[in-house]
Amino acid sequence: xxSVAQPEDQVNVAEGNPLTVKCTYSVSGNPYLFWxxxxxxxxxxxxxxxxxxxxxxxxxxxxEAEFNKSQTSxxxxxxxALVSDSALYFCxxxxxxAGGSYIPTFGRGTSLIVHP
Amino acid sequence: DxxxxxxxxxxxxxxxxxxxxxxxxxxEHNRLYWYRQTLGQGPEFLTYFQxxxxxxxxxxxxxxxxxxxxxxxxxxxxxxxxxxxDSAMYLCASSPPGTAYEKLFFGSGTQLSVL
Numbered sequence: 001x002x003s004v005a006q007p008e009d010q011v012n013v014a015e016g017n018p019l020t021v022k023c024t025y026s027v028s029g030n031p032y033l034f035w036x037x038x039x040x041x042x043x044x045x046x047x048x049x050x051x052x053x054x055x056x057x058x059x060x061x062x063x064e065a066e067f068n069k070s071q072t073s074x075x076x077x078x079x080x081a082l083v084s085d086s087a088l089y090f091c092x093x094x095x096x097x098a099g100g101s102y103i104p105t106f107g108r109g110t111s112l113i114v115h116p
Numbered sequence: 117d118x119x120x121x122x123x124x125x126x127x128x129x130x131x132x133x134x135x136x137x138x139x140x141x142x143x144e145h146n147r148l149y150w151y152r153q154t155l156g157q158g159p160e161f162l163t164y165f166q167x168x169x170x171x172x173x174x175x176x177x178x179x180x181x182x183x184x185x186x187x188x189x190x191x192x193x194x195x196x197x198x199x200x201x202d203s204a205m206y207l208c209a210s211s212p213p214g215t216a217y218e219k220l221f222f223g224s225g226t227q228l229s230v231l
Contacts, residue, residue: 004158006158034219036222041224042224043207043209043222043223043224044159044207044209044220044222045222046219046220046221049217051217090158090159094217102147102164102166102211103164103172105161106151106160107158108156108157108158109156109157109158
């Protein structure tokens with residue numbers, strides 16, 4: 001079975017500082033990994049994905065994520081946080097094991113708060 | 117791209133009543149997903165359609181829940197005999213045909229409150 005863990009319920013960072021939102025995963029085969037963002041009263045919006053290749057993936061709004069197979073992690077990062085980045089962030093994983101489904105499993109989310 | 121549309125945005129009902137939600141996916145998307153999200157939790161998978169075929173159902177989907185996608189376009193999710201524990205945001209998502217690593221496009225959700 002596939003699963004995702006987001007160990008921090010909330011991350012606080014000052015505007016202009018770098019941010020990291022952590023994610024670890026568990027799959028049987030190789031993972032497809034995703035980050036989504038959710039603003040209040042809105043659905044989730046796709047930020048970026050890792051499928052294969054370069055471990056550093058760049059996405060929307062200046063976000064990037066680093067895939068680390070040995071640590072089974074896919075942490076979301078941004079060099080300089082903006083107040084407007086404040087939102088809920090969800091990590092998701094899909095296993096690539098033969099016979100698996102198309103269904104991504106989501107973590108419980110991390111609330112990012114960027115202080116002015 | 118008009119996005120994924122969900123109706124209604126909010127639904128308040130009394131315990132024991134039936135409710136039905138509608139999802140209109142992006143027009144060329146053949147895959148459709150229903151998730152449920154409660155406060156402080158991530159989206160939990162409920163069911164998945166590829167075209168009109170319901171290919172996967174979560175064990176969360178009790179016999180009070182039923183979903184359809186009759187013509188492979190819009191989908192409905194019905195909850196019969198609602199319970200207070202059904203109160204949640206119900207999210208619909210769609211994705212285009214192709215590879216399994218396509219991103220999901222989410223609607224804004226239907227917030228259900230069962231009194």
